[in-house]
Amino acid sequence: MPKQFLIGFLTLLILLLCQATAALDPTKRFDQYVIDTWSIEQGLPQITVSAILQDRDHYLWVATQAGLARFDGVQFRTYSADNTPAIRGNFIQDLLLDRQGQLWIATYKGLTRKSGETFFAVDIANAEKSAQININALSEGQSGEIWVAANEGIYVVKEHKLHLVQSTDQPNHDILTFENKVYVGTVGKLWLYEGSSLNEIELPDYYQQATINESIYYQDKIWLGTNKGLLILDPKTQKIVEFKTQSKLFHYPVDALGADSEGNLWVGTISGFYRIHGMQVTDFTTEKQNQDFKQVQAIFEDHEGNLWLGSYTDGIARVWSGRTLRFSADAGLQDPLVWSVAPSLSGDAVWVGTNRGLALLQDGKFSTWATPNQLPHPTVYTLLPENNQLWIGTRKGLTRLVNGEINTPAHNEIFSSLQINSIFRDQQKQLWVGTSDGLYQYSEQEVTKIPTNSQQNILVRPVTQLRDGRIWVGTQKGLFEVSNERLSPIGLENGLNDTLDVTAILELYNGDIIIATLSQGLFIKHNGLWHQLTERDGLPVNESFTLVKDQNEVLWVSGFKGLYQVPIEQLIEYLEKRRTSFSAYMLLSESGGIIGSQKSFCCNGAGNAKGFFKEGLLWYPSRDGVVLLDTRQIQLNPIPPQLKIERFFFDGTWHSISQDRVQLQQDQRDIAIDFTALSFRDPKSVQFQYRLIGYQDGWKMLDSKSQRRVNYTNLPPGNYTFAVKASNNAGVWNSEPAEFQFSIKPYYYESLWFYIVCIIIAGMLVSLWHKLRLRALKEKKIELEEKIKQHTAQLEVSNQKLQEAVSALKEASHTDQLSGLRNRRYLNSQLPSDLSHFEREFERLKTTGPMIFMLADIDHFKQINDQYGHNAGDNIIKVFSDEIRKNIREGDYAVRWGGEEFLVVFRPMPSAKSCELVERIRHAIECQSFAIDEKTSIKVTCSIGFSAYPFFEQEAHALTWEQTVELADHALYFVKQNGRNGWACFQPTEKTQVNSTIISQIKENLGQLVANEQIQIKTSIPS
Template sequence: MCVIHHTLKDDLTAQKPRACALHITRGNPPGHPIPDGDTSSPIRETACRCWPHARAPVSTPAVAFPPRAPEPAAKQFVMAARWPRSLLMALSCLLWLGPAHAEALPAASSRAHTADVGVPLLRNFSPMDYGAGPQNWAVVQDKHGLIYVANGDDGVLEFDGDHWRRIAVPNRSTVRSLALDADGRVYVGCVGELGYLAPDDRGRMRYVSLLDRIEPRYRGFADVWRTFAARDGIYFATSRTIFRFNENHVAVWKAQTSFHLTFLVRNRLYVRETNRGLMELSAGKLKMVDGGERFAREKIYAMLPWGETTADGGGPMLIGTRTQGWFIFDGHRFKPWKTEADATIKRDQIYDAQWLANGRLAVATLQGGVILLDRQGHETGRLRRADGLINDTVFAMYQDRESGLWLALDNGLARVDMASALSYFSPNSGLDGSVLSIGRYRGALYAGTTKGLFRLQHGKDGNAYFSRVPGIRDQVWDLLDMDRSLLIGTSMGMFEFADGSARLRLADKTVYSLLRSSQDPSRVFLGLSDGVETMRLVHGHWLDEGRIPGISGEVRSLAEDAAGRIWISLSNDGTVRLTLPDDWKTDGGGAARVEHFDTPHATSMKTGDALVYNIAGAIRFATARGIYRFDDRSQRLVVDPGFAHLFAQGARQPSLLSEDNRGRIWMYTSDDSDTIKQTGAAIPDPGGSYRWDPRPLRAFSGMGVSAIHADKDGVMWFGANDGLYRYDPHAPVRYSKPLPALLDKVTDHAGHLLWGGAGQATPATLPWADNSLRIEYSSPNFDSSMANRFQVMLEGMDTQWSAWSKETYRDYTNLHEGDYRFRVRSRDAYGNLSKEATYAFRVLPPWYRTWWAYFAVLVLLGAIIWLGFQMRSVTLRRRNLALARLVAARTRELSASHRALQRANAALIDLNITDALTGLRNRRYVLDHIEQDVAAAQRGYGKLARSGIEDAQQHIDLLFLMIDIDHFKEINDRHGHTAGDRVLTQMRDILQAATREMDTPVRWGGEEFLVIARFASSEFGTAIAERVRSMVAQHAFDLGNGQIIHRTCSIGFALYPLLADVPQRFNWEDVINIADQCLYAAKRNGRNCWVGVQSRHKAVTADIAAGLPVNLDALVAEGYLQLLVSPAPYRLP
């Protein structure tokens, strides 16, 4: 017997070559084993007994111990003294180890643990989220990207990234297993049922039973625990029977005892039969594999490929058992495969295992969540309830196309983003409060939060965790590595952390920022809530040098340029440049030079400050309008040209600038309204400019970030309110193209299903009464699914794509008849566009706009006409003789009717040219008849061409008199439109009384009237204008109800032809226009007056006349017209 003092965690207990039985005691009497999970007693010794000729390994598990507190110095000395003897004992014991019986773990020094990796990003789905029973047993993803889940209570669940749907199975049977074949069909194994999913004629996914294809004598089975889609058919495995469906043939294999679990490895089926062992289905028969008897009473929960596939399609396999650990089976022998988690897996009870795309092995357990192992057996992490998982009981796992790991849980579901470069430290990891600062000291990562300082440590289970640094429980604003110690700026002062303890070096001051001087590395600048202070390290002690005069206000950031000048950001008070002389100190020596600079666009900034950073070897300022630099020539802050076009969507406020080892500048950005919150990297281009790339951190787009830190190896850290995020730039970038956008459901206005989204959609035809519908759509991109956006367009109505939106449905109401084609496309978190999904449909017209309705109307009209014609013909024939005798009388009656019709037509024509209110002629009358009067005037001038023009004017001119009632609008406003109508009718009476029978009063429009006087002259015009003016002025207008008002009018007149020498130059419309201008001249002259014009007989040629304007002022000014103004010198004869 060899005895090893087991003072460190090792794996000798897990290595059992040649049946090496190891007995571990923790202060218990020798010979008494420790109960599983008991870690309370100190370790005393490990006894190793080796039997070289034993065949079966003893199943005593390895025990994993938690980290131990540091031992007292004396105890450490004693333990160190024991090490040589312990090492010799271990080596002597290892001489018995043989390579044929165990695959040992590599040495600890060769492990590739990444101690500071957090928990992968995960999303939990509770039963309330998906609306079904708590237990889930299997997950698959179809060719469209949809996720299907085997639910314990509510059949199969379908998830498209936005909507959950339930697919019922007969008798609400529990669904235990799912499988996807090469054609994309999902097969379902239930309790007492089996079948597949297929769309019905309306596009709804339905369960189709295959039970009727099984002979009745084999139908009495219970749970279908496993379903596989293999090359030779679909397998359904129960505890008593295995079924294989291949086209129309069903093969059946019965268990001699009972089957436990079935596995499909490299397209070969294996099953463990209770009390018999591990069997393989080969050549249509179940045969025991070599050495498979060893599992007669040992349950197997995992069988996976191991290594390369051989030429015959076989190859080694990894087998996971409940109590004996792991084995590698090469087809002939079983070699143990030891892992660091063997004891944990045995304790937490393995239930499933799967190789992940990143090469890790995920092990699902019933009590401890998921354990992650690498191919060397090292534990690289865990996913448990303590790490954010909704439940620790994992029944099954499935990795989707985006490498997300779906976990079917006892109470819910979860999806873990295993391929993401991001990992996460939540409050469950030991962090308390919102992260404000991040830094490293002596290789360890420290996070300062609103509630203290925390150090990242590597856990015994592969998951890193944070532990609190004692003595600091205040807000930690900044961290500074001083090589010998870590300086900590807090709301209570500055602490120094060294040798495991923190000491307060500056009390009762809020320290927001820390900066170590490159000119004097012993000096540290402290940005306070009310200025800047310096401290120096002198002979191991900190000397407070006091405040720098001339600087006040809250200091949020400090930076030093290449010349040693200190740049200081003051909250809401611009920027300060501080220059210290070589002999500077606060109590003597040269004076510090303090220069203040205003922040650009300070009035429009959220805070008015410019945060200062030393980035890419230069000082840069983060403002609300972008990134600026200092221009030495103009002595002011100007836009940095390298960042001028960083944000294409408008100005943003960058902050927390941090440069990584590849020159990328990481920062947090937001707009003025905080609507856009985005963290990303400014990538340098060869030309010296930068381009913005937010894709690596899309997972927390929209989240506020309060701290950024860059490790020397390029790993980035981001502090937020809900924890700490780690980004590994060395991880493979997978900005994959998104899965196609999917149409989920189309319903009419009443919610009736038109198409369920599954299968091939046929164009729908909607009646006019159902011309409103809702179309739901989705995108099964599960990485950062909250960032999925959609664009839609309805061809037949829209002319362009809609704006991007997160809405997953679109309503259309009251669509006009026609053919439509709905199109939708999605954009994932990385900006990739999907393929379009389309849905065509037609809206029928209402019955009265259908072709048959039009045809029916035509037929009906034709029938009526034909019937009328026939009836008329019969009547005419019957009355032919009577009509012959009465022809004369009928002729007279027809003549009378004709004359009456002519009168009626004349009345209609007269009505069309008559104003309905006043009975006067209207504007249409003038348009229809004025040409006759114009022609008469022109003929008169032709006949009197040889006589004097003056004589002609006295007899044949055509006078246009425009009359407007002054202040008529007041009548309508004060007394109403009825009163206004009464005034207009009385105005008609005045005009009819004032004019001759041959004159035509016309209501021109509104309160305007036109009088057309034939065979008139200018003298006649002045006389009739004065008569109308005086009659209106003297008239008392009766508004009804005893109301009497007085009103005046304004009058303008002109004669046609306007110029006697060139009568054709101005047509009658021009003359009316001149008369209207005279009217408005009368208005301007004070109203209650008239203004007219007459020709001055100024000689004018046709060429000159062609250039004359239709403008009163111009014609009067040039002497062609004479202005006549009331009162008129003549009276009417």
């Protein structure tokens, strides 16, 4: 079986164009590698694996005792005699991939060939079709012929049939072709078949009864694995010698041989697993050391440099170098729970603070320097190495190591109940101690606690000094600075807050500052502002403990969820919006569930001494010892996964994809497509994007990476292209997607011609409907026009009646019901517009004369009411109103002012005419007989006062019209005081003061105004 290892490996190298991969590091011990296993719980058909290889599509093929399994890193698919008749037996004993990419399968009942997606049984020439042989091993010759080692003899495949080359008296367990020679291993001898002759190569005496069951070409030699130990054949001399070693491998049964691309020869035995490099055993792991995977009997290296092992009892395992070296209990560490690490100032050693004491790691081994009972508390939580001494912070107190002895410092009682999270020496040689109860300044003479501005107690974690000398402190309540012997919060005004649990502080070369937090991501001070970065921006996790910068300006961030790296330059460009994302890659995670991460215990603690970088190496504490990463050796997987669309489901059956386009019938609308991506470094981190062009052109992420299947239901007819692409565990995507095309036939009612016919018919129906509709609309239009005419006529009549009613209503609202004259409402609505017009004309012409406001009052009206009754009074008011109407001009209007008082507003007239007009009205009233009833009539007189508007010709707005009416009322009062039945009017003189006080002066001192010639009275009353 293993002799095909070299051939398969070389073939893969050619196919990959010699693309470099990260193979197993030959300097690492096997127990430092990362091992993942798969067995029947994950779908492997059976636990015993006899052979493993990889085909050109990068599938792994696993030979078991219950059939052949194809593995894509996530799912196993089993081919056996039950579902693949060409495989005649389920005990698969060897596998071979030839130069044409065909897979050959050796079973205990015969040989099977897989070409493309089809399996073919290989019959024995010149024998019954049902004849069987028990095949143990396969090998491909120099000319491409397939050689077979079977219990019944040596065979070669020609024209797809097995031809017997040589029958042997012993079962043949192994076969290897080299140059033009064929080596066949059996019991007690090695056959050499060359040309047409078969010769025996003698084994050393001790191996005369040994069974050769494995062989491989390695370092110009052919290595033979037997049940009594390891032999080496020189193909030039055809001499066999023992592999001399002081290890347990000497004279120990060998079950498997395999070589990798780093020049290692791997040897599997029942007692353990060996590595040979440079003809020396360089590593050995026993079955006890590796309880999860034992009895290796198959070895293979894939295209990514992973080493695959097949076990007799435990299925398969993938082995790769991993990214770490771990130093724990096996290196002498008394307690694997480590809280702090710090570089020793002398040599390459590392101080290690554990859960139970202090240790020094040097040359891969731990030595104890302080036991739990020597310390204030067993747990060493932080460290500060200095010349000639090592400061030690524990969970309950502070101490130090001086010249190899624990030396209790002064003032230790102050710290005896405090957890020491950080110890820091600044540029001024001042020692700072961060504790669970705040920050302290320490010297041999005194210890000073640095208070906060609010005097609150805060837990301090990291303490550091910036290049400008400032001391910054991370706490559970934000970021602080030591200023004026106090802790003052900083950053609150430009992006930070007092809820941050700050775990680390790092100043960059350009003055920017990064702080880590326990659960809120990173904060970066850039251009004076703090910017928060979280998982939403692209960080793998928000939790972080330490910040370390390496020589390449890469930021390493550790926390209890693991460790990730991100280029600092990318972070700055992201903040400046010069890029939309940054490459943050998770290298280690506790769960192993974060994409791309290696499952590994890392990292512990927050504060100082929780990780450091030195000479390209990163050191971290963990709950399983000290973790070391060589940043110079970390290589992310550069190989994109090989894509494969495997099969197509429709019509209730899965179908292989063997044609360019699959044609589906009308009723085959529900489909499923299986696909995969072959990347074995970390299959759980493979991500997929897919789309169905013609239905859903945009790329979608596959929700479940392990399902690797998409389903579509009730697809419409059409032509479709399914495309899928994938990325490996390092986020490297395929340059081109894998594609698969299919079509779905339409029903007749979904076809183009059907739609065309429907459109034509629909067009004809629409045209007919349109014509009928136009006819109906025309008839309807005529009908509507007639109705409109009728309704219009009715509406005109209704509008005319409404206008008449409105006019009547308006007239009624403006008319006094008893007298028939206008009322005050009319006056208030009409007079303002009349006055506005008059004032404009008066200002323009000055020749039209004033308006006259006249008040007339029926003399002795109360006596008439008392003597003759109210009906008589009403009759008198009616007749009085009629007389006024008769004696005023058109355009003048009379208003019943109230009771027996009437106001007449005369439009502009010359002043001389006003007296004549007023006298005419008085005279008409005096001459009129007023009927009390049908038999009785009486005479009635009236008193009249009137005034011109404007009162002052030179100042039209000195008095309002209301004040003008008031002047007329005073004139009326003057008439009543002087005998009634007359009229009077007050007029200004040249001596009259032009202002509104004239009204009050007339009321209070009329006689004096007349005597002073300030008022002139015109009246019909004799003097």
